[in-house]
Amino acid sequence: MTDETPSFEARLKCDAQAVESLLATLLGPVPLENEIARPAVLLDAMRHGVLNGGKRLRPFLVAESTALLHGDAGAALRVGAALECVHCYSLVHDDLPAMDDDELRRGQPTVHIAFDEATAILAGDSLLTYAFDIIAAPETPLSDRQKTGLVLALARASGHGGMAGGQALDLAAERTAPDEAGIVTLQAMKTGALIRFACEAGAIIADASVDDRRRLRAFGDKIGLAFQLADDLLDLTADAKAMGKATGKDAARGKGTLVALHGQSWAERELERLVAEAEGLLAPYGARSTILAETARFIANRRS
Template sequence: MSENSASFKIRLKNNAAEVEACLAGILTDTAQPDEIARPEPLLAAMRHGVLNGGKRLRPFLVMESAALLGGDAQAALRIGAALECVHSYSLVHDDLPAMDDDDLRRGQPTVHIAHGEANAILAGDSLLTLAFDIIAAPETGLQDRQKTELVLALARASGIGGMAGGQALDLAAEGLALDETGITTLQAMKTGALIRFACEAGAIIAGSSDADRRLMRQYGEKIGLAFQLADDLLDLTADAETMGKATGKDAARGKGTLVALHGKDWTEAQLARLVQEAATLLEPFGERADVLNEAARFVANRRS
């Protein structure tokens, strides 16, 4: 392992611990102003869904993109926590019997297995709502215009034209032979949109120029595609113990992936190309972009 790679993994782990602590501090049993009460069974299901480890890659990208562009670190942490709430809600709902019907997530029972389907649905609903609460709350030290831009960008990335729409396309695609355009559109929505938001959010937090915001958005699109390609490759080659969830399910359900369409060698070549394209985008920042360059390599080469 190179020195840069080892340093990156330490940074990723430390940032994940910060995000976990932030979320734990938000998800206490103390009702906030204008809340009436926080029911314990629902709170327990929410905590199970979001305080369960994981790499916290999306918050990491928010925090590091903001750091690159001079954004406030504490605000970036809270926006990262908000994004993790959206991501976690999507996993809670994706695991439900009506969708992917999974019993295992990050090596633990899924929320509906541990807390029941009704609480899992409500936990997902509440985590999604909480994300926008975190952005708007006075504790998030940003200007109102920045908060509005973040709310709009996250809503567009997570709703009908983004992640939720991508999941709908994914469910409809089972057993269908999607072409490359169909697969790419589905994956850009279901997986790529939140990763794109994570990188663009850093620019919003920093109050960056439109040009830098577009650049970070493009970087996010590159690594979002790389993330999904790597995920599909792992679904084909990794085991459930390594992944902490069931594998081989795409092929079993007849889901089209670019890996299935083009093969392992093509996929690995595409991953290398995307890493290089991401690095080219970040060239104007010089060595200051080392962490995000390493993030692109990590996404493409991950093993779980």
């Protein structure tokens, strides 16, 4: 036996495995109560879009923000799985020819390549819908009030005022490059909204104070900006093998990014600033926030 706390990397890997296992179970072939059937090809496409590795960073943020405030770990795991369904649906749809037209995701063929476009659309539709099923289901050990709060927050983060709206702005940016404020808004919606929800969800699951919820929401805003800034840097500097997807596409399409506007050195300094501000928001929690602080640094310094 050992009393040593698992390292950040070990914790991230362990949580990813737990989420992967739950998702595999949730996406099993047996219909749930009041479902009629689960068509095999559609289910295979959903599983292809979800069970393909990945760091599972968003569910990890749900788990760690919940742990910070002493919430229910089982509820956090299910909410994290629901959030991952929304994230994966967005990737399946973003990869479509009408959107970003990508053929590779996490080193594997995208869903519309492995299956077909219609099946990819339906797989994404099904994953988005299933996310809210997972939260609302009796197996999620939360009150109806907490479930309603999570459904509302996730809907706002996912829809036209959040992630989907951000994708619309991203497509528009291919025609008319946005100014700096427009880029920040686009990125806060397309990428940041789900990361912000992941952090705020912990406070809802833990039934924490309004102040805790605001603080974790603000933390999510900071690391969401850092995530996209690091992603833009990687799009500029990393190769496709390391990323598991095509790189350099934003520059090729003439899309404006903060890195393109200000340069690599500025972006690296900005990442340091965002991480410092994120850590400052966690200061009232003391040593309990160590893992979340390490997550902020991991996001800023990631290489894939």
